[in-house]
Each structure stands twice: as structure tokens, then as C-alpha cells.
Amino acid sequence: MTDDYLSLLTSSIQDATAPLRNYLVDLHQQYQPLREGQPVAQISLSSGEVDRFGICAVTVDGQVLEVGDSTTPFALQSLSRALIYGLALEDWGQAYLSQRVGVKPMGEFSNTILLDPKDQCPHNPILTTGALVTTSLVRGSNVTDRLRRILEMFRRY
Numbered sequence: 001m002t003d004d005y006l007s008l009l010t011s012s013i014q015d016a017t018a019p020l021r022n023y024l025v026d027l028h029q030q031y032q033p034l035r036e037g038q039p040v041a042q043i044s045l046s047s048g049e050v051d052r053f054g055i056c057a058v059t060v061d062g063q064v065l066e067v068g069d070s071t072t073p074f075a076l077q078s079l080s081r082a083l084i085y086g087l088a089l090e091d092w093g094q095a096y097l098s099q100r101v102g103v104k105p106m107g108e109f110s111n112t113i114l115l116d117p118k119d120q121c122p123h124n125p126i127l128t129t130g131a132l133v134t135t136s137l138v139r140g141s142n143v144t145d146r147l148r149r150i151l152e153m154f155r156r157y
Contacts, residue, residue, distance in 0.1 A: 028053065053069055087153050091138060092137060
């Protein structure tokens with residue numbers, strides 16, 4: 001391939017993603033000023049961390065579109081629960097996983113310990129009990145292997 005061809009291809013890809021990039025910029029400008037709510041008391045944040053806000057989207061063909069503080073490292077906190085649920089879904093599939101943890105809406109606090117009275121399964125993978133069950137279902141020959149897979153997934157994402 002010639003440099004001219006690659007340049008033309010890059011330009012075409014950027015033109016195709018311009019509407020998405022503009023949408024992300026608009027979202028960032030709209031929500032950046034919001035200062036509602038309070039950080040969770042158990043989580044220690046520095047004053048500057050509360051004001052950080054970034055958006056990053058990755059297209060199906062691997063293009064990365066970033067706005068704001070998207071490259072600033074941050075703690076995943078409870079977001080990790082959704083990602084681990086996704087890994088368990090990859091490992092076992094939806095039919096098997098739905099027999100172990102429900103997907104009911106969260107009405108409780110995330111640290112609530114509750115089981116569905118009918119099947120004794122946790123209500124939701126984001127609540128503590130569901131997150132524990134989901135994490136235990138990540139495939140691996142031992143705890144270290146499962147943890148390695150989870151950390152690899154976080155690095156990939």
C-alpha cells in the first residue's frame with residue numbers, strides 16, 4: 001500500500017466517525033458542569049478526582065474516540081462487577097449463568113446480602129451476593145488462574 005492510499009483511508013475513517021465524535025463532545029459539554037450527588041462515603045477520593053469527567057468510545061473496528069479526562073486513571077469500583085459478569089457470560093453462556101444469578105432491577109444498596117426466596121440465587125450480579133457468585137464462576141483451574149483472567153480482561157478493556 002502506498003502512503004497516499006493509507007492517508008486517504010485514514011481520512012475516510014475519520015470522516016465516517018465525525019458524527020459520533022461530535023456527539024461525544026456534545027455529551028461531555030452537557031454533563032461536565034453537573035455537580036449533583038456525593039461520593040460514596042467508603043471510597044476515598046481526592047478533591048481533583050471528583051471533578052474529572054471523560055468519555056471514551058471504541059468502534060467495532062477498533063477506533064478510539066476520546067473526550068475530556070478519558071486518559072486519567074481511575075478506580076473501577078463497582079463497575080468491575082458488570083465487567084466480571086460479562087466474562088462469566090463468555091465462559092458459561094446466558095442460560096447457565098441465569099440459573100446462578102438473576103438480573104432483576106437493583107432496588108437495594110449494592111452491599112445488600114439477599115437471595116431470591118424461590119431459587120436461593122442472588123437477585124443481580126451488581127449486588128454484592130451476585131458479584132460474589134459471578135466472580136466464582138469465572139473459569140480457571142484455581143483462584144490464581146481466575147484472578148489472572150479477570151486482571152487480563154481489565155487490562156484489555
